[in-house]
């Protein structure tokens with residue numbers, strides 16, 4: 068079956084969406100929602116959920132963002148799945164403890180970096196459980212995901228020095 072013109076357009080659009088930056092895709096989505104009521108409703112259906120009845124003083128069904136960033140594991144999660152404990156994380160940061168770090172990098176002053184964590188995961192120890200980054204990268208605690216600012220912007224946990 069020959070590929071129709073429409074299919075080619077869809078493929079190119081797919082590629083354009085994949086290649087564009089987050090910022091550009093966000094801007095495009097917002098402008099589509101501003102132009103089309105239908106698109107706006109569809110976006111609301113996919114990105115918003117009704118707030119739980121815990122806020123019962125509010126008689127109107129308030130809607131809140133469906134996806135948020137977790138302050139614990141720093142991953143995006145669906146707030147409708149917050150009833151399950153599917154967040155794993157280490158409550159404390161990993162610290163450079165392995166001697167190999169300092170032997171191999173005697174001329175580098177800063178070993179407490181993401182790059183070093185990637186290259187020497189066994190040399191970074193979590194203070195919470197004494198586990199290291201290679202053996203237990205996911206976490207020693209299982210809990211509910213927790214958004215940092217409900218309804219707000221994602222914010223990364225600041226690194227302890």
Ligand SMILES: [Zn+2]
Pocket residue numbers: 156157158159193194195196197198206207208
């Ligand atoms: Zn831990």
Ligand SMILES: [Zn+2]
Pocket residue numbers: 137138139140141142144153154155156211212213
């Ligand atoms: Zn989490």
